[in-house]
Amino acid sequence: MxxxxxxxxxxxxxxxxxxxxxxxxxxxxxxxxxxxxxxxxxxxxxxxxxxxxxxxxxxxxxxxxxxxxxxxxxxxxxxxxxxxxxxxxxxxxxxxKLDMFPVECVARGYLTGSGWAEYQVDRSICGVPLPAGLHDGARLEDPIFTPATKAAMGDHDENVDFATVAATVGGQAADELRDLTLSVYTRAERIARERGVLIADTKVEFGRRADGTIVLADEVLTPDSSRFWDAQAWPESLDSFDKQFVRDWLVHESGWDRSGDQAPPPLPDHIVDATRQRYLDAYERLTGNAFTR
The missing domain is CATH 3.30.200.20 (Phosphorylase Kinase; domain 1)
Known part of the structure; x- marks a missing residue:
């Protein structure tokens, strides 16, 4: 810890x-x-x-x-x-206080990120087969559940198949987590799209109460846990209102070697300012409210 x-x-x-x-x-x-x-x-x-x-x-x-x-x-x-x-x-x-499930529950409605990388290998994500011929940023016919392990601090989350989730939490709980994740995504995707934002994917977490009720916990549908795209710019542009902007700077501009032992460098002021603005844009577009501290 x-x-x-x-x-x-x-x-x-x-x-x-x-x-x-x-x-x-x-x-x-x-x-x-x-x-x-x-x-x-x-x-x-x-x-x-x-x-x-x-x-x-x-x-x-x-x-x-x-x-x-x-x-x-x-x-x-x-x-x-x-x-x-x-x-x-x-x-x-x-x-x-909840008994948290040791699973990252991910819903994807668009193909990108680690899902796109996995798709290019065998046309599937987390054991879910997908049609041939899709491209980075493609909208999926139906959203899919693509869970991941919940890694400790400093370790990597790893995409896993549904059978792994069932073996970890039990078959009934796995079914409930999948269904709830897809229900959350489907509702949120519709709400966001009406506001000009596409939710490409999102990660949610759940816990269980003492009476067995499964509860949505931690955070939900933020720029840290989701990919938000400009609906008007898609599919030509996948420019996002989330921390992908920071990831891209680290990998493509900072000179940092992601595979090395060194920690990432400090963010320059213009990246900090632009990241803050993207988070604000996501909040204000989605909620319709001006942000106040």
Whole structure:
């Protein structure tokens, strides 16, 4: 477990877990709940970059809250309250404690990223066969469930087939996770497309309550967990409102060797500014709201 924290000193609460971009804190007299804080850190290729993106945590938190509201009749979520300490206002929520499934639940409606790389090898993704002749950015006839392992900090998530998920969590739970993931994606894809944004793919996570109910947890449909494309520019352009912009700079412009042992370099100011603006554009296009801290 990563024990370093960004907000621990100002909150004065016990740190339960520090992930790549979120921190979980215990709450006094609340054994059933945690404080989840979104930091301004950004990760890429299994590295937490040394340069934060200003306001990123608040943008992600507020976008996720908006999406939870849009999906409330599709699946219950883990949010209990937005009444949080002033030090983390706008970037934190109080959430249920859940037994989290050790699976990254990914839905793809378009072919790109690691899915495109896998497709080029054998015309399938995670064991799901696809038609020949597709191109990078192609819309799939129906969205598909392409799960991945949930790797520890610094390790790589790996795409797996449905049978692996069933062997990990049980067949019934695997069926429920697949169906819920595709239901979340289908609802969100329609909502976003009406607002001029294509959701190419997205990753969601689920936990289970003590009574067995499966609950949508962590974040949902943010620029960290999804690929957002401009509907008017597609398919000629796959320019995105998400952290693919940072990934592209690291691989193509920074001089960093992704296969080496060195950490990624700091982000220059113009990349930081452009990344922040893309996150803001995604939030404002989707929610129709102006961002406020």
């Amino acid at each position: 990563n024990t370093e924290s960004v907000y621990g000193d100002v909150l004065g609460l016990p740190l339960v877990h520090a992930g790549k971009v979120r921190e979980l804190y215990a709450l006094p007299d609340r054994d059933d709940a945690l404080l989840m804080v979104a930091t301004d850190a950004i990760s890429a290729y299994d590295h937490v970059l040394s340069t934060p993106i200003p306001d990123k945590g608040a943008i992600l938190n507020q976008m996720a809250l908006w999406w939870f509201e849009q999906l409330v009749d599709v699946v219950p979520n883990h949010v209990l309250s937005t009444d949080v300490p002033d030090a983390v206002a706008g970037r934190a929520v109080i959430v249920e």
